[in-house]
Amino acid sequence: MNRTVCTRCVMDTSDEKITFNSVGECSHCQIFDKDSQSMWFPNETGKQKLGKILEQIRKEGEGKEYDCIIGLSGGVDSSYLALKMKDWGLRPLVVHIDVGWNSELAVHNIEQIVKYCGFDLYTDVMDWEEVRDLQVAYLKSGVSNQDVVQDHAIFSSLYHFAVQNGIRYVISGGNMATESVAPHSWHHSAMDSINLRAIHKRFGHKKLQSFKTISFFQYFFYYPFIKKMTTIRPLNYMPYNKKEALEELVRTVGYKEYGRKHGESRFTKFFQNYYLPKKFDYDKRKVHLSSLILSGEITRDCALKELEKPLYDPVELKNDKEYVAKKLKLSVVELDQLIDEPGRSYVEFDNWDRHYALLQKLKNILQKVTNKKIKTYA
Amino acid sequence: MLRVRVIPSLLLRDGGLVKGRQFKHHKYVGDPVNAVKIFNEKEVDELVFLDISATSGGQGPNYELLVDIANEAFMPFGYGGGITSCDEIEKLFKIGIEKVILNTSAYSNPDLIRNASRVFGSQSIVASIDVKTSFLGRSEVYVQNGTRGTKINPLDYARKMQDLGAGEILLCSIDREGTGKGYDLNLLKAVSESVDIPVVAAGGAGKLEDMSKAVSEGGVSAVAAGDMFVFHGKHKAVLITYPSYDELKSLF
Ligand SMILES: [Zn+2]
Numbered sequence: 028m029n030r031t032v033c034t035r036c037v038m039d040t041s042d043e044k045i046t047f048n049s050v051g052e053c054s055h056c057q058i059f060d061k062d063s064q065s066m067w068f069p070n071e072t073g074k075q076k077l078g079k080i081l082e083q084i085r086k087e088g089e090g091k092e093y094d095c096i097i098g099l100s101g102g103v104d105s106s107y108l109a110l111k112m113k114d115w116g117l118r119p120l121v122v123h124i125d126v127g128w129n130s131e132l133a134v135h136n137i138e139q140i141v142k143y144c145g146f147d148l149y150t151d152v153m154d155w156e157e158v159r160d161l162q163v164a165y166l167k168s169g170v171s172n173q174d175v176v177q178d179h180a181i182f183s184s185l186y187h188f189a190v191q192n193g194i195r196y197v198i199s200g201g202n203m204a205t206e207s208v209a210p211h212s213w214h215h216s217a218m219d220s221i222n223l224r225a226i227h228k229r230f231g232h233k234k235l236q237s238f239k240t241i242s243f244f245q246y247f248f249y250y251p252f253i254k255k256m257t258t259i260r261p262l263n264y265m266p267y268n269k270k271e272a273l274e275e276l277v278r279t280v281g282y283k284e285y286g287r288k289h290g291e292s293r294f295t296k297f298f299q300n301y302y303l304p305k306k307f308d309y310d311k312r313k314v315h316l317s318s319l320i321l322s323g324e325i326t327r328d329c330a331l332k333e334l335e336k337p338l339y340d341p342v343e344l345k346n347d348k349e350y351v352a353k354k355l356k357l358s359v360v361e362l363d364q365l366i367d368e369p370g371r372s373y374v375e376f377d378n379w380d381r382h383y384a385l386l387q388k389l390k391n392i393l394q395k396v397t398n399k400k401i402k403t404y405a
Numbered sequence: 406m407l408r409v410r411v412i413p414s415l416l417l418r419d420g421g422l423v424k425g426r427q428f429k430h431h432k433y434v435g436d437p438v439n440a441v442k443i444f445n446e447k448e449v450d451e452l453v454f455l456d457i458s459a460t461s462g463g464q465g466p467n468y469e470l471l472v473d474i475a476n477e478a479f480m481p482f483g484y485g486g487g488i489t490s491c492d493e494i495e496k497l498f499k500i501g502i503e504k505v506i507l508n509t510s511a512y513s514n515p516d517l518i519r520n521a522s523r524v525f526g527s528q529s530i531v532a533s534i535d536v537k538t539s540f541l542g543r544s545e546v547y548v549q550n551g552t553r554g555t556k557i558n559p560l561d562y563a564r565k566m567q568d569l570g571a572g573e574i575l576l577c578s579i580d581r582e583g584t585g586k587g588y589d590l591n592l593l594k595a596v597s598e599s600v601d602i603p604v605v606a607a608g609g610a611g612k613l614e615d616m617s618k619a620v621s622e623g624g625v626s627a628v629a630a631g632d633m634f635v636f637h638g639k640h641k642a643v644l645i646t647y648p649s650y651d652e653l654k655s656l657f
Pocket of ligand 1: 055
């Protein structure tokens with residue numbers, strides 16, 4: 028298939044919403060240029076800004092057991108961030124949400140980090156039979172975002188623990204340096220519980236008892252405005268280079284490296300490297316590599332070379348497919364059939380879009396009336 | 406291979422992994438198949454699975470789950486829970502289970518343990534003994550997941566199990582289980598001195614020194630633990646861990 032590729036990054040028309048300017052630079056590049064001015068400070072300015080934020084967090088946390096909360100997956104971003112938080116003198120409650128796909132490496136890395144930092148760890152173990160039922164429902168629905176189940180659970184648990192412990196600062200490893208590009212046309216938000224419940228109602232069998240969802244109201248009003256929860260992304264206030272971060276982690280805590288991106292979850296790996304490219308022709312490496320090009324970590328040539336490599340080693344794919352099928356209690360044939368079916372859009376199931384449109388309208392009215400810019404949450 | 410076996414002992418309930426305290430208050434801790442995968446990577450030599458819903462629910466062993474576990478496990482593992490006949494034992498061995506563990510049925514049907522050890526060899530038949538100690542320090546064997554007292558003294562009972570043909574004893578202190586206070590060393594010592602077959606200590610391990618004490622003071626030949634390998638820190642966060650080979654080697 029002939030695709031138009033951005034002249035600056037490696038995103039292309041496999042993102043159906045992509046647009047290009049006169050010199051062939053794509054909409055993602057333009058968004059990056061705009062956002063990075065207000066959100067990304069890998070310099071002295073960032074250091075000062077971050078210093079002020081940290082001071083505020085520590086001050087508000089005085090006398091409390093914890094001053095902030097962080098979700099730790101065992102991946103490089105959150106692990107490195109935890110290490111830095113120790114240096115900054117923060118006292119986080121560290122939360123790990125186990126959705127059933129943890130690898131030994133992830134478990135090992137989490138152990139090493141909390142031991143080294145001396146942080147308290149809290150885990151939330153999702154009921155596997157419920158998660159399995161939901162995941163199979165998602166596979167049957169054929170929507171592109173198959174990570175909804177775990178992403179929703181992680182967010183929901185993290186915020187639940189934060190509120191329970193009176194914590195309002197959520198420290199996130201999210202960052203512009205490695206994940207600034209995010210094509211919305213590829214994935215609907217994992218926070219849409221209306222969509223999640225609609226998909227589960229149609230294809231699921233078990234009742235969702237322990238799986239807690241976050242409502243539209245909670246997500247857009249309760250947490251940000253009533254509970255005044257604030258997400259801080261410190262990696263945006265410092266130079267952040269994944270390779271160097273990894274080296275530091277290996278050196279200081281005996282961190283073990285994952286073979287591929289998102290090696291901490293075998294499902295995510297399978298979903299990104301096989302399900303998405305095969306079913307939707309989406310190659311997530313393009314997103315990741317484009318982010319790295321934009322932040323200056325790699326060159327475009329280097330990214331193009333990387334994209335020539337095969338997505339999956341055939342033996343590894345066979346093993347992973349068998350494992351995923353078995354874990355979901357499907358046969359490999361059944362799993363293949365589900366993946367071979369044509370993909371469907373999330374809009375075929377009830378979703379939050381109409382609420383969201385209303386929210387935007389309301390926001391515009393409020394902005395006009397108060398003449399103030401209202402911050403969008405998350 | 407280490408001189409002393411250090412065995413993660415995992416509880417199953419309705420297909421999930423659980424962990425409790427003093428045989429009560431069980432909490433869900435994850436998917437057993439994933440746990441096995443993690444223990445594989447950690448190079449654990451042996452595992453024990455005890456299904457606490459198999460006896461009380463009366464449904465017997467969950468073969469489907471055990472097949473999944475056996476397919477995934479690199480190491481030999483023992484299974485106990487709801488076993489009532491030699492046919493079931495045979496079926497379990499066919500799945501690939503190395504040792505079967507009998508508790509309630511060893512008490513209510515001594516012929517089972519006698520016949521099973523004759524047919525399959527005593528090395529593969531383990532008698533599991535759960536012990537509760539009263540305020541006055543009197544120890545008593547309990548069955549049915551620690552819910553029913555038998556009025557029998559653990560020493561007599563252990564000897565009886567040996568005579569019936571059990572090749573090993575898994576000895577658990579109900580009072581210590583899930584507390585991290587250390588094994589009941591007096592109980593371990595008394596039982597291991599009164600039988601010739603290997604005794605595996607269970608119930609109470611909170612740190613590695615508890616294990617070396619179980620061997621040096623309690624005289625057992627192997628140690629089992631649950632909490633230590635499943636929980637981390639003061640919030641009892643679920644995190645599967647296992648000491649490195651070198652750590653274990655320096656212990657015993
Ligand atoms: Zn671009």
